[in-house]
Amino acid sequence: MIRKPLEDVRVVDMTHVWFGPWCTMMLADMGAEVIRIEPPWGAIDRISEGMLYGGAPYTFHHLNHNKKDLTLNLKNPEGMRLLKELIKKSDIIVQNMSVGTMEKLGLGYDELKNLNPGIIYAALSGFGQTGPYKNRNCYAVFAEAMSGHTRMTGDGVDPQGPPIEMAMALGDTLPGSLAAMAILGALRYRDKTGLGQMIDVAQLDCMVAVNPGITGYFLSGLTNWEMRKKYPTGGIGGIFKAKDGGYVRVGAFSPSALENMKNFLKVEEPTKEDCEKYIAMKNRDEAVEELVAADLPASPIYQIDETVKDPHLAARNMFIDLQHPLAGKVRTVNNPIKFSLTPVERKTAAPTLGQHSKEILSRILGLSEDQIQELINNGVVASV
DSSP, rough: OOOOOTOOOOOEEEOOTTTHHHHHHHHTTTTTTEEEOOOOOTTTTOOOOOOSSSOOOOHHHHHHEEEEEEETTTTHHHHHHHHHHHHOOOOOEEOOOOOOOOHHHOOOOHHHHHOOTTOOOEEEEEEEESTTTTSSSSHHHHHHTTTTTTHHHTTTTTSSSOOOOOSSSSHHHHHHHHHHHHHHHHHHHHHOOOOOEEEEEEEEHHHHHHHHHHHOOOOOOOOHHHHHHHHHHEEHHHHHHEEOOOOEEEOOSSSHHHHHHHHHTOOOOOOOHHHHHHHTTTHHHHHHHHHHTOOEEEEEEEEEEETTHHHHHHHHTTTTEEEEEETEEEEEEOOOOSSSSOOOOOOOOOOTTTHHHHHHHHHOOOOHHHHHHHHHHHHSSSSO
C-alpha cells in the first residue's frame, strides 16, 4: 500500500538558498527521498553571518525539512564519480546553479540522460536557460521587480511614491512551488512512457505568469492603478486602524456583503469612510469579531508573533515541533496541504552537514565502512 504519494521516488538535490530548496522540500514532504548534496565545508545557505541555530540560519531550517544530507567534494574525481553513481540510481535531479555551471562540471542534461535515460532534470534559474538575460545573476527581488510586482505593491500605497518590495522572497517560494508541480507532471509522463526530460523554470517567467495585472494591461492599455482610478469597483475594502492601534483588513465587495454592511452600519449607502469611522471606535479584535458575526469579510492584521498563536492555525496543525541534532527542539511550520489518503508530514528537521553521508554511501551505493573511512581521510566526504 502506498503511504506517501512519492515514497518510491529519489531526488538528488543540488540546490541552495531559497528557490531550489523550497521546491525539493515540497517533494520530500510528499514522501520522496531527497538527498541534498553539499561540499564538505558546507553550502552557502548553511553558512551565514547572522544568527545560527545548530549551525544553520533560520531560513535553512525552514527550507530543508525531511531531507537527507550527503557531503561530496566534486573537485575530487572520486566525489564526482560517486555523485554520478547516485544519479544513476535516482529519479530526479534539481539544481539552481548559475546557467552553464552544471555543463562545465560535466553534469548537464545531455550528459546525465546518457547515464540515466529516465532522469528528470529540473534546471531552476533566475532568467532561464535561454534568452539574452540567461547569464545574469538573480534573486527573488529582481524577479519581483521586473515582473511588475514591486511597482504594483508601491502603487497600492501611492502611485506617485516609491516601489515597495514584497516580504519574504515570494519570488523564490512561488517559482519553487511551480517547479515542484512541473516535476510531478514530468513524473506522470515518465510513468506512461518511461522517458525522462529536462525542465527549465525561471523565476522571472513565473512571477510574470502570476501577475494578472499584465493581462489587464494588454486588454485595457492601463496599469493596474490607472484601471482602478478610471473604473473604480464597488464595495468597501481596505486596511483600517482600530482604537487600540491595531489594524483590520476589510473586503466587502459582493452584493450580499454590501447589503450586510448596509445593515451592520445602519446607513442607506455605506462608504469606506463609514467603515473607517466604525473601526476607529473599536479595538481591533472587537471590530473583527463584530464584523465576522455580521457575515462580513474581515480579519485582523497580524504580526508574526500573533500568527503563531492563532487558534485556527493550531487546529489545522500548521505549527509542529521537530528534534534537531544540534539545535534541539525546533518549532516550525508544517506543510499546508491536506491529503485524505496519503497525508504529508514533516518528520525530520533540516539535516546537519553530512548527517546521512554514511547511510547513503552504504545503503544506496554499497560502500563498506573501510571505503567510507578512506573517502573521509581523502577529503571526499566530511567526517560525521
